[in-house]
Amino acid sequence: MNAITKDRSDTLAPFGTRLDGVTDPVRKAAIGALHRSGLPDRRVEEWRYTSLRFLSETPLAAPAEVYDAGQIQAQLENLGLSTGPLADLPRLVFVNGRYAEPFSVLPAEVKVSFFAKTQTFGSLSAPDRDPLTALNAALASDGAQLHVPAGKNGGDVLLVSLGQTDTPVSFHPRHSVTLDEGAQLTLISIQAGQGRYLHNPVLEISVAAEANLKHVTLQTEGQDAACLATTYAQVAERGTYDSFVLGLGAALSRQEIHARLAAPFATVHVNGAQMLGGKQIGDVTSVITHAAPDCISRQTVRNVLDGHARGVFQGKVFVDRVAQKTDGYQMNQALLLSENAEIDAKPELEIYADDVKCSHGATVGALDDDQLFYLRSRGVPDAEARQILIHAFMDEALGLIEDETARALCTQMLARSFPVAGESA
């Protein structure tokens, strides 16, 4: 019982006085929950494999409002957003969690507002259940709120978050995407930056009946950064939420998604891939809730882990008693390139309906010796042969990205984060 009574405020020390003196009721409630729970440690089941100790080592200040425009421009160029096919896309650029208008281009068919002005929190997230969501509610200062009216096609929109800091900071953007009936949108989220920072976004997604949201997230945060992102998605009748997360950057990252199939014939895809090396930790956590009959969920996550990197996969599929004819598939696959790399996989099925088709699986292995020898016997040098096989493994995952622009971006950024050292690590 002492877990409930114990005040774990000490774990909030990195945020100093930033949590004091708040009057907004939502924020107050979030801070109250946060003081009771503290930041989770590994005794909390949902955080068993991912330690937040990284955060407790440094005070995390609120970021300064000024930034170096030259460096932001350079970051955008480095991401390939200034030239080529991405240059023409509408974009909402956030620097250290605040909207940066000079770098942004508003989309035509999408209504855009900003959390800084509206201060509306949305209703899908649950700060009392998840400390990182509570932390976001407590400290959010801005965020994009996208709204595609019924029947409209919002096209491709970039949502870019850049960190840019010389001293350790944290920022907690609060985004939302709402698609009305029959609306469509392709959202390409890019998370990148330089310096030591915590990026802690919350994204609420609401997909109405017959609407279709494609959402690709490219996480290529700075190597000293932590990215702890939580997405809450709700999909209505015959709606589709098709998501893919590619994780390449950050010292510590967690992409957590809660997707709720709320009405019949809804579809969600919660796919992803990550390629990590060094001492990176990358956590993909998902809870897919089938709350209505005849819904489909698909999840394929592939991990390539080198050096001392650690991948975490926690995937829960919950099928409510009413969710008959559920069709669920979940697969986590890991390729370990070094003896010191590690994957922790925890797939979970919790099924209360009796007429469902749900399968899940996990595989882990090294590069296949037969395949390597085959390539080398054809004259392909060892290092190149390894890269070909790693690419093949990842390409099969990236093939799940339907939007060609997003897929090309991910393919390019993935290729750039090669070479992973392979055997030499």
Add this chain to the structure above:
Amino acid sequence: MTQFLDISGLCARIDADGQEKEILKGVDLSIPPGEVHAIMGPNGSGKSTLSYVLAGREDYEVTAGTVNFQGKDLLEMEPEERAAAGLFLAFQSPIELPGVNNANFLRTAVNAVRRARGKDELDAVTFLKTARAAAKELSMAPDMLKRNVNVGFSGGEKKRNEVLQMTLLEPSFAILDETDSGLDVDALRIVAEGVNRLRSPSFSALVITHHQRLLDYLVPDRIHVMAKGRIIHSGGPELAQQIDREGYTRFLAEAEAA
């Protein structure tokens, strides 16, 4: 000594479930330039092991003997160096590479070998033209270049894909490990013709087979009988018919007596 390929006293073993198993027990074999030799022999005699050891597979430990290939110590070379030096192994069971496009795979291999041989790399257009022409000669369906390497290929398609690779990599010495197994007569003839097209004073081959049938189309200069990890008998192309009629019993008995 032929100065082309000389295998002398070759012994090799494999670690099978913690047990070290001697498979090659002193293989002596020389193949001169421009000749096609065949190896026949009962199952388990070490034929495939010999081909893997020559191609550089790491599971096998060479414990004695030498292999000299065109003046170089073959056993000191990495598999890719052997390929660059002109050695090619057509696998008995070609490996599937999911996610790897066959045309890209072939081009990567061809250009890796060309680089190592000091030649210019082929650009995509030139390569595709060459590959398509070679595939056509082997009666391969055009879409086989677009598919993933050997994934979903029938047994015959896989073997043709091996011969296609051999054609494009321009080896000076090819080992064909039971390339005839699982092929019907038509496919067999196509594959044999593919090898025959490469025959020249600067191309040698070692054909491992169980059946005389392949050797009707691909007539060897010499046939060697392998058993229990050694070459126990060698002869001319007529040996194939004799083995087909009489089996290996006589050669085994003679080797036993010697």
